[in-house]
Amino acid sequence: MKNSNAKTGASPRLTLIATSLGFVLIILDVTVVNVAVERIEVSLHAGVTGLQWVINAYALLFASLLPSAGTFSDRFGAKRVFATGLVLFTTASLICGMSTNLGMLIAGRIAQGIGAAFCVPSSLALLNASFPNAASRARAVGIWAGAGGLGLAAGPVVGGVVVDQFGWPTIFFLNLPLGLIGLWLTIVHAPSGSKVPDRSLDLIGQALAIVALAALTFGFIESGELGWTSPAVLAGFACSIVAATSFLLVEARSADPMLPLSLFATPAVGAACLVGLLSNFAYYGLMFVLSLFFQVVKGFSPLATGLAFLPMTALVTVASLVAGWLTARFGPRLPMAIGQALAGCGYLALAGLADAATPYGILVGPMLAAGIGVALTVPSMTTAVLANVQRQHGGVASGALNAARQIGGVIGVGVFGSLVAGGSDDLPSGMHVALLIAGLALMIGCLISIVGVRRSRAQESCSSVIAAQACE
Numbered sequence: 001m002k003n004s005n006a007k008t009g010a011s012p013r014l015t016l017i018a019t020s021l022g023f024v025l026i027i028l029d030v031t032v033v034n035v036a037v038e039r040i041e042v043s044l045h046a047g048v049t050g051l052q053w054v055i056n057a058y059a060l061l062f063a064s065l066l067p068s069a070g071t072f073s074d075r076f077g078a079k080r081v082f083a084t085g086l087v088l089f090t091t092a093s094l095i096c097g098m099s100t101n102l103g104m105l106i107a108g109r110i111a112q113g114i115g116a117a118f119c120v121p122s123s124l125a126l127l128n129a130s131f132p133n134a135a136s137r138a139r140a141v142g143i144w145a146g147a148g149g150l151g152l153a154a155g156p157v158v159g160g161v162v163v164d165q166f167g168w169p170t171i172f173f174l175n176l177p178l179g180l181i182g183l184w185l186t187i188v189h190a191p192s193g194s195k196v197p198d199r200s201l202d203l204i205g206q207a208l209a210i211v212a213l214a215a216l217t218f219g220f221i222e223s224g225e226l227g228w229t230s231p232a233v234l235a236g237f238a239c240s241i242v243a244a245t246s247f248l249l250v251e252a253r254s255a256d257p258m259l260p261l262s263l264f265a266t267p268a269v270g271a272a273c274l275v276g277l278l279s280n281f282a283y284y285g286l287m288f289v290l291s292l293f294f295q296v297v298k299g300f301s302p303l304a305t306g307l308a309f310l311p312m313t314a315l316v317t318v319a320s321l322v323a324g325w326l327t328a329r330f331g332p333r334l335p336m337a338i339g340q341a342l343a344g345c346g347y348l349a350l351a352g353l354a355d356a357a358t359p360y361g362i363l364v365g366p367m368l369a370a371g372i373g374v375a376l377t378v379p380s381m382t383t384a385v386l387a388n389v390q391r392q393h394g395g396v397a398s399g400a401l402n403a404a405r406q407i408g409g410v411i412g413v414g415v416f417g418s419l420v421a422g423g424s425d426d427l428p429s430g431m432h433v434a435l436l437i438a439g440l441a442l443m444i445g446c447l448i449s450i451v452g453v454r455r456s457r458a459q460e461s462c463s464s465v466i467a468a469q470a471c472e
Helices: 011-044 048-076 078-097 102-130 134-166 174-188 203-227 229-251 261-265 267-297 302-308 318-330 333-351 358-386 389-417 425-454 461-471
Strands: none
Touching: 011 048, 011 078, 011 134, 011 174, 011 267, 011 302, 048 078, 048 102, 048 174, 048 203, 048 389, 078 102, 078 174, 102 134, 134 302, 174 318, 203 389, 229 261, 229 318, 261 267, 261 389, 267 302, 267 333, 267 358, 267 389, 267 425, 318 333, 318 358, 333 358, 333 425, 358 389, 389 425
């Protein structure tokens, strides 16, 4: 029997290339900017607070729109939504690269985050339509996920090279040719896919989610410059609490909510989402702080800074495979707990070792522990979620998990950035506090994993889906 794609001229392989290119760009822009923060600070006269907004503007929109992006894909068609996301992301990258002031750069990062949110669920929907056979679909999603892992690992190094040689705008200009190639492949070779035009959009819930996260981010970021008791900071936190409470009330009463609260009736789902939030809180928050430490305190170039992060990123794929094997054999609780404990110990060790006079070689071991620990945690937490929800809720549940992870990253950059906002003199002491908080947060995550997650009722492989979530 011929593949139905042949009738429409769609090419599964070229669709896979298009979606993988899009995913690489999205994941790359999560980490690539970190190594450029010092150059951006000098070029655009941005303090630490401004740099936090450059990092978090992208993640904030990406996180808050993820739960609704799948609905957009179902309603308007995966091909149209993915292409729209690529156009927006690529155009926004051009704006970022051409930015002459901080406000323009932040606006471009906001648009990038919206485009990224549109691309992720629609790219998986396109692969689902292009590869109807389960085995071939699993291989395709594995390649897609591997591309994302490559983007995660390559981000700091690629960013370091191009910033060192050509300046910080180049990290955004690199997205243009890849984005245009991905867009052309999508338009010409991706399948049209099915639509569900009557799929409802939870616009009120979505708006409240954005307000809650944006206000919370504002409070954490601005606290570093204005102080925790500043009226503006307190107003931000109050607005976040009101919006978050309203969001929960709307979702509880909605017939078709953006985020079904019933998902969290199962302890393992709630525990996995909380562990995901804590993991990214520590990881992405410290990526921001350590980048400043390496460049401002240690005097590393952007390239040297990118290479310095390799222990935290290079073994993601290998550790993810180990996590998949451990999860299949022992269930998700063991690798989740081990991963959290290992990463937590790595951060606590860095708190005791990292200083201006510390040779970089001494930091490699703790950074390896942190990177491997995170890579062990993410696939197993995804399995814990997927094994404890009904199959038809798998997409919503994984979207909730990834939203929790991205929210954790936003909060981490906000909190840890506020600790080092005093400048280079306060950076080492603020970084030590951040490392201690991160280590303690992951030790709490270890306890949550042990108490909240039990051995899965269904020990099926799900390796391709697991790998996909590990890269997001």
